[in-house]
Structures are given as structure tokens and as C-alpha cells.
Amino acid sequence: MRSKSPRQAAIKWVGLDARARGQGGLEAHIKVRQTPAGPRNSTSFSETGPDLIDTGERNQSRRRGALWSTRADIMASQGRICPDKRFLIFFDFDETIVDETSDDMVVQAAPGQYLPSWLKDTYQPGRYNEYMQRVLAYLAEQGVTECDIRGVMEKIPATPGMPTLFQFLRNRPPQDFEVVLVSDANTFFIESWLRRAGARQLFHRIFTNPATFNKDGRLVMRPFHSHDCQRCPDNMCKQVVVRDYVARRTQERGRPFQRVFYVGDGANDFCPALSLGPRDVAFPRRDFPMHRLITETHEAMPGEFKAVTVPWVSAEEVVQRLKKLAAE
Numbered sequence: 001m002r003s004k005s006p007r008q009a010a011i012k013w014v015g016l017d018a019r020a021r022g023q024g025g026l027e028a029h030i031k032v033r034q035t036p037a038g039p040r041n042s043t044s045f046s047e048t049g050p051d052l053i054d055t056g057e058r059n060q061s062r063r064r065g066a067l068w069s070t071r072a073d074i075m076a077s078q079g080r081i082c083p084d085k086r087f088l089i090f091f092d093f094d095e096t097i098v099d100e101t102s103d104d105m106v107v108q109a110a111p112g113q114y115l116p117s118w119l120k121d122t123y124q125p126g127r128y129n130e131y132m133q134r135v136l137a138y139l140a141e142q143g144v145t146e147c148d149i150r151g152v153m154e155k156i157p158a159t160p161g162m163p164t165l166f167q168f169l170r171n172r173p174p175q176d177f178e179v180v181l182v183s184d185a186n187t188f189f190i191e192s193w194l195r196r197a198g199a200r201q202l203f204h205r206i207f208t209n210p211a212t213f214n215k216d217g218r219l220v221m222r223p224f225h226s227h228d229c230q231r232c233p234d235n236m237c238k239q240v241v242v243r244d245y246v247a248r249r250t251q252e253r254g255r256p257f258q259r260v261f262y263v264g265d266g267a268n269d270f271c272p273a274l275s276l277g278p279r280d281v282a283f284p285r286r287d288f289p290m291h292r293l294i295t296e297t298h299e300a301m302p303g304e305f306k307a308v309t310v311p312w313v314s315a316e317e318v319v320q321r322l323k324k325l326a327a328e
């Protein structure tokens with residue numbers, strides 16, 4: 001069994017039980033990261049081509065009323081997504097696509113593959129992302145390079161059955177699935193893994209925190225967006241991402257998707273799944289926080305959680321259900 005990481009300890013506060021603790025405690029927890037958006041760093045995935053990554057900067061620029069065109073705007077205007085897709089499927093990344101938490105795995109790039117206790121002791125509840133920035137700074141100080149971090153990411157194993165699910169989605173007719181990734185990890189970790197796995201092209205869009213190496217070789221993360229959700233960490237509410245995306249795509253297509261699917265594991269996947277309707281399907285990893293929160297909600301507030309729930313241990317179970325629904 002893996003020991004509980006600060007990441008897992010942090011997210012367990014977010015969710016239903018956080019509400020029960022009252023706003024004071026939650027407030028203390030969610031004030032996480034207030035990094036200014038800053039200028040765009042040109043070292044961001046210059047090697048990866050015109051991909052559909054959305055790091056929230058478009059939202060931020062809109063809020064600021066800025067007129068400058070961002071990369072996300074350019075990508076959106078390319079409109080490469082087949083307009084007739086029947087289904088929309090969202091994926092989380094950590095513990096959903098990969099069988100670990102990438103923020104924990106990056107420690108393996110550190111000398112001796114561990115963090116000194118003086119650094120670990122700086123973790124404070126509610127300050128997860130600041131802690132992570134200190135970890136990344138420490139790695140850079142220790143001479144850990146972009147290449148080292150990429151190497152660690154590339155070795156993270158896929159979750160059981162996930163390669164089968166990816167293969168299934170790849171082999172479906174082009175009008176079947178629009179595939180979107182929404183993660184509170186960061187662009188560098190996710191891109192590294194997906195490219196090595198040969199799965200990058202499967203995703204029409206990736207929503208995550210922008211991360212770039214600065215001139216000192218340190219990976220610097222910025223928040224994806226800001227939002228008002230009391231349930232989620234400051235830098236990302238996946239429900240806002242999902243709602244905005246579904247609304248925008250519905251408008252662009254001129255009609256809704258037949259069904260929306262969400263595959264996840266964490267407490268921060270519960271919030272977006274709450275926005276799904278009765279024809280949609282939530283695929284929570286069995287006995288992980290998202291699954292527990294759905295179960296608790298069904299008991300405490302019947303009718304509040306509307307989507308059909310299909311828990312999974314292997315993603316092959318997701319394939320089985322998608323096959324049935326696609327055949328309807």
C-alpha cells in the first residue's frame with residue numbers, strides 16, 4: 001500500500017465532508033495558490049506541435065479583457081474536432097489514466113528518490129500547491145533536469161485496463177467519441193506520459209495547469225483558472241471546466257451530445273460528475289474518493305447525483321459499458 005501523500009491528504013478535505021465542517025475550515029483549506037499568470041513562457045512544449053491543450057489562459061485573458069490572442073484561441077479556431085460526435089468522454093489523469101499520482105512520483109527524480117524531512121515538514125494543510133512549488137524548486141536546486149522528470153513520468157504504469165479502453169476509443173468510428181482530459185496535474189507531466197504511451201492523439205483537448213521550465217531549469221506551475229466553487233481547490237474546479245466545455249461544444253455543434261461520460265477517481269472528480277444528467281454515466285474508480293462521495297450523496301441527498309454510476313476496478317469494465325451504450 002502506498003502511504004498517504006500530501007496530495008491525497010489535501011484532496012480528502014474537498015467534498016461533502018468539507019461542507020459539513022463549515023466554511024471556516026474549508027476556507028482555510030481552499031486558499032491554495034495565487035500565482036500571477038505572468039507572461040507566457042516560450043519553452044512550453046515547443047516541440048509538441050499544434051496540440052489542443054487548454055491551460056486556462058484564454059479564460060484568464062477574457063477575465064482581464066485582454067485582446068491578445070493566446071495559443072488556446074488559435075487551437076480552438078482550428079476546429080479539427082468532427083462536429084458529429086455522438087458522445088463526449090472526460091478523463092481525469094492521476095490514479096485514473098495512470099496508476100499513481102504524478103506529483104508523488106516526481107519525487108523519484110530527487111537524489112536518493114526521497115525528499116528531505118525539512119522539506120516535507122513545510123507542507124501545510126490547504127497549501128498543497130505552494131508545497132509542490134517548493135518540491136519542484138528543490139529538484140531544480142539538486143540538478144534534476146527536464147529530461148530526468150520526463151523520464152520518471154514516462155515510467156508511471158497505466159491503470160489496469162486503461163490501454164484497452166484507449167484502444168477501444170481509437171478503433172471506434174470517428175463520429176463516436178470526443179475525448180477530453182481534465183486534470184489538476186500539469187501540462188508537462190501529462191504530455192510526457194501521453195506521448196510515451198502513444199496516447200496523445202486520442203485527446204481532442206487537455207485542460208490542466210500550465211507548467212513550463214524557467215531559465216533556471218525549474219518547472220514552474222501556474223493555476224489553470226479562478227472560480228467560485230467552495231468544493232474545489234482554488235486553481236481548478238473541474239465542474240466549471242466541464243460545464244463550460246459542454247455548453248460551448250453544444251453551441252458550436254448546434255445540438256447536444258447523446259451522452260456525456262466522466263472517468264475519474266478523486267474528490268475533485270465528484271464536483272464535475274455532479275453536473276452530469278440522468279442519461280450520462282459517471283465511471284468512478286471503485287472505492288476511491290469519487291466513488292465514496294457518490295455513494296454518500298445517494299444516501300444523504302437522494303436525487304442530487306443524477307448520472308448513472310458504473311464503478312470500475314479495471315477500465316475494461318468501462319469498455320464493456322461503453323460498447324453497450326454505443327450499440328443503442
Ligand SMILES: [Mg+2]
Nearest residue numbers: 092094095266
Ligand atoms: Mg485523479
Ligand SMILES: [Zn+2]
Nearest residue numbers: 229232237271
Ligand atoms: Zn468545484
